[in-house]
Amino acid sequence: MADERGQSALGPVLRRWREALERWWKGADGRRDPLERWWDTVDSGQLPAGPPIERLAADLRRLAGESVRLHADRRVSARAFHLHVTELAYDETLLLACGALGVETGAATAPLGSTRRLELEVELARRGLQW
Template identity: 40%
Template structure:
């Protein structure tokens, strides 16, 4: 004996019964990750490393530059370039004007002078570039 309801009603009920659990589980797995992504976006990820890490990198590069002597010219130029990049980052993080250092060419006495001015401004803002004892713990 056939049912009194039309065929489309039966097929709709069958589709709901079979698809509903799949859709519910999919939503249960998907919604928390979407909400977590929104929460991360709203909090905001810092655009640069903490100032302590930047200053530690700056001091390490400064020590390597002062040690000098060993290595090729390519290594020295790369080390100087890395030092300048980190110096600019620290200056921006602290709020020191970086226009002079950023505008000077990569090599030459103008760059060295701009670097000295930026270092002096950093030290006057309270960042100690040369730690007491050369960065080592006292014995």
């Protein structure tokens, strides 16, 4: 259907659709295409800074159990060495978990004092980490 000027009645509708598509294509910032905007919503593919939090929780659980076992069993050879190494590993894992969950540790390094260790454990538990 054409009007007296020979233009289709669909002309204004098609023009509005074309303008809407152009706005959509340019995006809100007017500079980027939809593929780039979509890609921004997809995971960037960056690897996490450390091990997954589930693995850290499992390691904390295992190391805590090992520490309890070493404290209880006086027959273990080189017991003091094993206790020291286990507690160092526990403290390092605790600091990694703090980093993963954004817990402020200051300049803390292993070995941690018992008070500082307890403070970090409480803060991790408050943030939902269970081990």
